[in-house]
Amino acid sequence: MRTKRLSETQVVCGRRALLDELGISEGSRRAVTERTGYGCGCPECAANQWNTQRLEHWICGRLTAAGADEAEVDAQIGDIPVDIYWRRGDRRCVVEVRSGPLDITAARAHRKRLQAAGIDDVLWVCPQGFWVPLVPAVGIADFAPAAADYRIDQGMLTAGETGFAAPVRGSTELRDFLEGWVSGEMHWGHADLTTGGWSDVGTWERHTAAQAAMIEHQRTELRDQRVELAVSRQAVRDKQRLVGRLHNRIDRAGVNADAEAITMAGLRSELVAQQRVAASLRASIGRMDRTLNQWQWLTCCAMLLVLTVMVGAMVTR
Template sequence: MAEREKRVDSGTGQALLLSAPEPSGLPVVEPNPRGHQPGERCREPGCGDCHWDVQRFKYWLRGRLLAEGAHDAEVDKPVGAQTPGLLWRTGSRLCAIEVCSAPVHVGFALERTARLRAVGVDEVLWLCPPGFWVAQVPGVAVDDFAADGCDYRVVSGLLEAGPNGLARPREQAWTVREFMQEWVAAQVAFGYRDETAGGWATVSTWEQHTRTQAAVIAQQRQELVNQRTALALARKATRDKAKQVHKLMHRLERAEQVAEELDTARRRLADHSRVDATLRLTVERQRTAVTHWQLITCFAMLVIVAFVASAMILR
């Protein structure tokens, strides 16, 4: 072993100190080969390195929960017929954490959550990779399960109050350390911001979200009352118009009936006019014939008189 020399400035001069000898000939310690390297972000189901990362993450979470004030925290501890990844308790609260480094099946996650709640778990948190499933299960998305220095960060699944007061996805990332601190202190909770999508937000955010929703519901209720009033008035006006239309239709039917009667009378008058014209023409023809016969009779009488006169003269 070689001794190391170190010079120390004593103010008036320098002193030579001998430090502990450096060890030599010791084997070089290789880093633990298990687990992924930071930044790999493996999402393969059944990966052995991912399993190692998840287990390390669970025990890190256990330490953080105990440090933040949890009374008890155990990894893979059975509760009833279920065995969550991490079970912790503080006071009367019993919470469970499920860690999954692979994509989450929404149906399985919801069924698993329901089973845990059925055995007495109050809150269930899913720590999973980013994806569409984060908004459909009570979970948050962890960026890297093999983060350097255990600096795990939550990139989605968190909500914040928007400009209109309603909860919206949080834009800035949050560390898992901060999230666990707020969760143990009961300052964050899971809730649904619409019919299908949910997320984790602070209690103040949910209060503001609820207050805004209550105001929106009150406004919509008033609008509904106004619409119902307008609908009732419109229905009354429609009934009045329907009555008027019914009366007008009745009058129109009567007018059509009168028009038909007038048409029938016109047709009869036309028939009578044709018969009258025919009779007039017949009478005129007969009158002309009588006049002709009268002329013929007069001419015949004149001829007879002429013959009689001629006979008398010839005698």
């Protein structure tokens, strides 16, 4: 965490610097005369630390009153420090109190380490924000309520009209939630693929029943779709067989057409040959006609000549 020095004796409030970097500004930064660790010692930081510590001890007392066999603030699980540790029988749980935004990656890694150390469940008590549904957390709007009346404004789920778990619109007392958690009535679960929340066993039963009904409905739809797909595949196979038969017919028709084309080519060749013969015959006939005409003219001329000679002979007598 980096802060800017205003002078040799004044530093900027580290808590406000973090909020400014997160885009959650509380106004102008105030300079203080000294800083102890991350909490700078300004009235706001001191009040915030006091409210957090008071909430931790209040939660510890509520857990004990709800039936926990053991509850301890600032405990140690192996080498992992935790804010609150409580146990009831063989069940071991941890409560982590944060007055600022949660780092989702760090929170999940911390939870995995605690589960590896034998902790059954981890609860994060923190301000409201997008991080609450992503981890087992409850969002509290006011860390300094009157008469310690802490109320949960985010993180609780209830069964909706369709049976699925949905966020509670109103607020829930943290005291009632802790009693249900210690008694085993409150559990955290996933409402969808990425987000979850806390709710009682009855809500999760209805949520599970609604999911089972939805899965059964989807299974029925899937079965119907499979039947439709099978019918469609059968129709496609029938069409494929029909298309195959048509292709065979087309192939046979093509073979017949090729044979007929070959026959037609032969006939065309014969016709061309016959046309050539007819042309040669017509030429021969034409020549014979011309020859006959010439002989007819010669015959006529010879007859006229003979007739002329005969007439001349008769005249000379």
